[in-house]
Amino acid sequence: MKKKLSDWGPIFLFILPFLGFILALTDIKSTKSKYVYILFSGIFGFSFSFLAPSADSFRYAIAFDNFDNTLNIDTIIQMYKNGELKDLYRVTLFYFVSLFSENPKVLFLIAGLIYGFLSYKAMLIFNIENQAANKKSAYFIILFLIFYTSISISNINGFKFNTGALLLFLSTYNIFIKNKKKWIIGLLITPLFHYSFIIVLPCFIFYLFYPKKTSINVIYMIFIISFFASWILKTNTLNFNFLGIQDDSLGAIGSRMKYVSSEETAELVDNRKANSIFLRVQDIFNYAIRIYSFIVIVQLKKIMDKKTTIDPDLNKYFSFVAFFYSFTSIGLSFPSGIRFMNIAHLFLMIVMN
DSSP states (O other), X not given: OOXXXXXXXHHHHTTSHHHHHHHHHTTTTSHHHHHHHHHXXXXXXXXXXXXXTTSHHHXXXXXXXXXXXXXXXXXXXXXXXXXXXXXXXXXXXXXXXXXXOOOHHHHHHHHHHHHHHHHHHHHHHHHHHTTTSXXXXXXXXXXXXXXXXXXXXXXXXXXXXXXXXXXXXXXXXXXXXXXXXXXXXXXXXXXXXXXXXXXXXXXXXXXXXXXXXXXXXXXXXXXHHHHHHTTTXXXXXXXXXXXXXXOTTTHHHHHHHHHHTSHHHHHHHHHHHHHOHHHHHHHHHHHHHHHHHHHHXXXXXXXXXXXXXXXXXXXXXHHHHHHHHHHHHHHTTSTTTHHHHHHHHHHHHHHHO
16 A cells, blocks of 8 residues: 555654654644654754753753752742742753753753644644645645644743643633533643743633623624724733732742733833844734734624624634634733734634635
8 A cells, every 4th residue: 555655754753853754744633643743842852952042942951950859849839839930830840850861951852742742732623623624725735834833843942831832722722612621720720831821811711601692793892992902002001910919829920920010021121122123023023913813803704794604613713713812912011922812823723724
């Protein structure tokens, strides 16, 4: 029987790893491709050189070199409650790897395998949701590549937030699209990966329990209003100091939220944008993507309004996407809030196909 391109993935993984990875992408649903995808993610993590001081991977490597693995779990939890540790995922990963290796490359190997597994699950969702599409069409291929670029293994560089972002995507997809309520656990633990996810929890919990009979037009109008409001809101217009209370439940997360919500941080962010050509150019691209996403959602709403019958799944998707963008539009006033909108883009790309 003639071999498919993806069948060669496991073979080339050990000869030319990158080629094996590319071959695996040609049939992402196959079991062989799954293992090639995840293993290559680990190999990619192991290949990090930690030479750029500005990279997250460099700082993680330094922190791992200085990590004290004599700490017991009770001490770690207490340090977290005292505001000394922001992200338990990183500390847990540090501790686990330190039991058998002091090499930061091994740390990124494990981080890569975890990220690769979640990234693969996200790619599988994109493929399954678009299984009726013409996989040979240029449109599908371009959309597939854009979707992958958003969750590519290059994100292992900053594995804390990016791993949490994938978990957030998978959790919200399964909760709100597939109605699998057990994924609420995944949503609730995202702040353990990165403190900033504490912001999204109230919004999604609200969406989980809001009246399902609420007109889609109401959500759509909220989306329109929040989009235009996002252009006039300044950094930290919304204050999250209420999350800075030092209690046992918030600990380091609360401490960090209080810092990023301060006027000093807002001023620092605005000054960086004013003095950095790179950040100004990045903002231009982000503006273009925001406008394009807005146009796509508006056009999709017009198409839905013209139909006499609407696919319930499309209706569910549209409502959630409009809600997600409403939240992220307002969240842009928060430092690095654009990263939440990048998660919303993943859902929009699924709808677009």
